[in-house]
């Protein structure tokens with residue numbers, strides 16, 4: 569038997585005056601240490617009962633000394649503390665709470681509108697293609713789960729692949745890397761997206777899609793001021809938002825709400841775009857102000873945000889969008905395409921794309 573075991577066996581013969589158990593089982597004997605012929609241990613006790621334990625310590629010292637081979641014994645009474653011992657386990661790193669950057673993506677620009685149907689997706693698709701035509705590395709995330717339109721506008725079909733079940737391979741056309749949240753559901757399946765699902769899906773799109781190196785990721789938001797807008801701005805570093813509106817009062821009222829939301833979220837507003845500004849007859853070129861004209865310019869001035877451009881209402885823009893090659897791609901020299909290309913060039917010049 570080792571000296572240590574022999575000492576322990578002897579200590580077990582001593583009764584703890586408080587619990588009635590032996591002092592080893594009661595947890596009074598601590599830090600038993602044997603070094604050559606020297607034995608050290610501690611009797612950890614409640615300081616209130618130190619009188620009771622002083623004789624116990626003497627008895628314990630005796631008991632240890634009686635083991636053959638032991639020459640010196642040191643037994644100390646120490647007070648135990650009621651405090652829990654410090655937790656020395658390494659703690660999990662705190663999760664970053666603030667907005668995060670997406671690896672490889674230099675900038676995120678959100679395209680928003682207060683009202684539906686004002687041409688936000690058309691503007692997003694054309695801006696993305698125009699930026700690609702200027703040589704920028706562009707991604708386009710269609711975050712409009714209720715009415716995803718980018719696959720059709722960019723002329724891509726098929727479903728995104730996920731070779732490893734973790735990352736998602738985006739689709740690509742006209743120089744634009746594209747992913748649509750609508751492609752995560754089965755085609756033709758109506759989905760009721762609840763807030764948490766939306767947030768999860770958006771985070772998945774941002775972090776699991778292999779965007780590759782991008783100068784700018786354009787996010788085509790759903791209309792309004794809902795969960796997707798909030799999640800995007802709160803979880804990711806959005807460098808700027810562009811609010812698209814038609815010149816009509818109703819659209820402008822909603823656009824104002826959108827700008828208000830971005831201000832509250834501290835997302836910089838790059839400016840407003842007036843879409844369907846002037847109707848240009850595709851036959852005779854006659855100009856008509858179907859929804860009024862200049863409403864967005866005056867609203868932008870009122871709100872103190874720049875007017876980035878005015879896009880005419882033109883049949884070619886709709887036909888091109890429906891045909892899978894936005895006007896910037898299908899008729900790059902047209903006045904309509906040039907209106908988009910100017911906005912794109914200005915964004916690059918100001919460092920926003």
Ligand SMILES: Nc1ncnc2c1ncn2[C@@H]1O[C@H](COP(=O)(O)OP(=O)(O)OP(=O)(O)O)[C@@H](O)[C@H]1O
Pocket residue numbers: 681683684685686687688689690691712715717790791843844879880881882883884885886887889890
């Ligand atoms: N400047 C334009 N000239 C002609 N047609 C346009 C123009 N802008 C958009 N459209 C057409 O208007 C329709 C609605 O546009 P779009 O889908 O881009 O709007 P949206 O604001 O994204 O709508 P939603 O709220 O449904 O997402 C489309 O058919 C599109 O082709």
